[in-house]
Amino acid sequence: MTSRQVPAAPPGRAVSLTLAAVVLLTAAVLSVAGAGPAAATGPSVTVDDPRAAPGLPVKTSGAGWQPGVTVQVEVCGGEALHGSADCDTLRAAVALVAADGTFRLTLIAGAPPAACPCVLRAVAGQIGVRAQTPLTLAGAADAAPTAPVPAVRVDVVAAALSGGPRFAELFGAPAHRTLTVTLRNPGDRPLGRAPLIVAWGPGGSADLPVGTPLTAELPPHAEQTYRIPVRLPAAAFGRYSVGGRYASAEFAVSTDVYPWGLLGLAFLAALLTVFTAAVAVRRGVERRRAGRPARAPGSAPAALPVFVDAGRLAEVLAAGAGDGEHPGLVSTRALVRELAGDAALVDFRALRAFADALRASPLETER
Template identity: 45%
Template sequence: MRALAAACAWLLLASAPGPAHAGAPPGPGVSAEPASAAVGTFVRVRGSAWSPGTTVQAEVCGANAVHGSPDCDTPHAVTALVAPAGRFEAGLTVGEPPAHCPCVVRVSALPDSAGPPAAATSPLAIPGHPDGPVLRDVTPVRADIVSAELTGGGRRGELFGGAPRRTLVVRVRNAGAEPIVGAPLVARWGAGDVPDSPLEAPATGTIQPGRTATYRIQVRLPSASFGRFVVGGRFAGSVPFQAAFTTYPWGLLGANVVAALLLLIGVRISLRRRTARRRAAVQAAAGAAPPPRGRELDELIDHVRGLGRRSIDREELVAFLEERRGGPVDLAALDRYLGLDRFAVSEQER
């Protein structure tokens, strides 16, 4: 009997949980700093206890990410490689998730990475993003984007640097057998190929099976925008749509070109005037006598004609100028002038 009791006691001790279970390593963890961040800002995501060599993806999600990627802002997702110590760090841009808050930063191992499947979340408050209940059992939405096009544009103000305006018209058809009620509609715009600036989208209401609903979203860009822009988003978190347009303020560009040409012409005229003033200053510094002008020239011509000749000699010219100017004449300056002027004198026929 004693031997039987000892054997039973040994079996009980062997089947009891040992201290090794109490010390089991924790699962993968993740943290986000700061814990509250507005759309368009950055958070620092850190992870620990992940399988080394694993490639992980971090993204901002709504509804506590209970439905996976349909709740997440996948366009702004980033990837990181787990270091040998099981840690990683990445910077993540906060976008608007398609689902309501409570929001989280969700980190998951990519399916083709080296490590086993794993996921972890960290709470994140997004000021201004709507809150709502978390519905776990949600029937997947079956919807088709019939069309997504941009209307408007071509206004005169836009040609001269005004803010470009467009209207995104999205037509969605319910391809399922159940009504679609209050599905989230998220839209953004951006330069190039990445829409990263949020737009205000209307409530979607209810779409009956087989029916099509039309939604209009106003798009307004900053003043003097130019180049290619894209507007896109998702309906019900999983149905994407996108449209693109270009805008160039040709009037503003043309006005700048004309202003530049006028500036160059003004500089050229200013340089010419400055050169002329410098030339006149050099001649004045050399002491050249000013040529007869206006009434004095007419009187000189009449005087020559009155003498019945076509020219006068130097002495007669000096006497004429002294009489008209009421003072002596610089003879050296007069000689230099006679060498440049078109008047003919008896000593130097021109």
């Protein structure tokens, strides 16, 4: 068997083939990457008009947010590099994210504490997500933004709900509590006017916002206490949570609300219904018993004689004729008692037998 030697390709042609292979491989990779799903986008915030002026409304909307969370939107200077310290928190607006992950609100633009470049920032404090978009603010000074300094740590010294149940609350009136929060700045740098965000909700969730007071600057190694009234809805029942956030500090407390007075009234109403029904049944039984002749247990009805003495009958009739309530009438019951010689009432059968005996016994025969 003879071997055949294949001539080698020229160097230039080999280089061309290698470049062509690289180009085809790159195109294939790009086509596969382009065919895949688009990269997921995070939460965003936009404005209808990027040009704004202090004191005028700014219409904004957001998309891609977690449904049910509360978003705070505010105008910030210095590109919000220092967080809330660069933002106009006094005129911030709050919105609740809808089921499709969107929200829409209108806030009044104000002058942020830091110089522009300005942005419109949206923050969801419960989940630590934020987004921002550029905003041109008329009349605001421009300056190069400075690098942010490390965040100042804040400690929650105490957080509690006070205010026991009032009398009206026991019968379904709205429950009123007071949230007392004590914050402390353990660092060596002062903390600016960070917003205090508080929300409440049934069970373990707290996503319904509560109006909070304006905060003040927190000096180094200083403490500040805030008292926020919390109003729970009418006929509240069960456990409710109240939570919030201040700068980097978060807190959560809970309270139990039960309208015992309302529950007691419902229980008393049920008992009264049962008692009324029992009384009605008992009275009905007593009426039926009152319509029957009374007799000793186990005794037979009083026996009536077939014949009676005419003279005694005349005496009874004469005595009964003097009845003042019924002139000229004789009490049938008294007549039966006298002639039968028994004070017990007789039944109707014996009474009919007595009447038949009288009709069958003429006075002439008795005499």
